[in-house]
Amino acid sequence: MRAHRSVAVTAALLLAVGTAVWSGQPSRAAGAAAAVEPLGAPFLPSPDPLHVTIASMVAVSMTVQKNVTIRLSDGTTRVTNQYTFTKLTIRSHMNVTQRAAGHTVTIDVPGEGSLGGYDRAGKPETTTMWGTISHVCVRVLVKICGVQGLLDFFGSLIPLTAGAEDFTGDIYAIRTVDDHAALDSTDNPVHLPGTITVTTP
Secondary structure: OOOOOOOOOOOOHHHHHHEEEOOOOOOOOOHHHHHOOOOOOOOEEEEEEEEEEEEEEEEEEEEEEEEEEEEEOOOOOOEEEEEEOOEEEEEEEEEEEEOOOOOOEEEOOOOEEEOOOOOOOOOOEEEEEEEEEEEEEEEEEEEEOOOHHHHHHHOOOOEEEEEEEEEEEEEEEEEEEEEOOOOOHHHHHOOOOOOOEEEOO
């Protein structure tokens, strides 16, 4: 996939996240429009979030904005967290599952992968994730679990670079961009070698 000048979104995550909606018509939740965070891409996330698990990962320069309101494709809104980081490195096994509209989409990355990082000019790329983390562990001599509240708290104050294990979260949208890419750039900020399967009952 070619990284374009403004946005490069992995097709796999777009397939799983996006109900492609781009309408100039006001939404049913128009009364809350002033508080709604625009996602900066020509789609709105599905009201059925992605269930994401990662066995081992590293988030680089992560910041957290809590209580962000986003608009979903059915016109409703959700109050959730916004996680922004330079790079998410998957050390082992990322699984993304979405169950919606009578089918299940599964993205499975069994080994290593990454979202974001630095392009060949040394410029940082950016990954933004909207959702909630329900479980995560860190290892400081010993493995300590259930620290997602602490990560959210400190990430709202300072950028964090942290390794984590046993990540579980419900994510409405993920966007990865190379803000500095030229039109002829071939830098790809998304590297998720794995499989996509779609099943129906």
